[in-house]
Amino acid sequence: MAADLVPLSRVLVDRVAALGVDAAALLRRAGVAPSQLEVARPVVTTREYFAFWRALPAQLGRARPG
Helix, strand or coil: CCCCEEECCHHHHHHHHHCCCCHHHHHHHHCCCHHHHCCCCCEEEHHHHHHHHHHHHHHHHCCCCC
């Protein structure tokens, strides 16, 4: 794995979606293309990884539990 790449689990994104978060909007806000998670071992840049975690609280505030 390259030094600037960090794993981002599809399971994590699925669990966040189960909380009612719009996963597509979260990924967009973090600058992560959904296609990046369609591989066996998804990775994102460190910038995208931290953008994901920074975007999560805002998206949780918009969550609609289903």
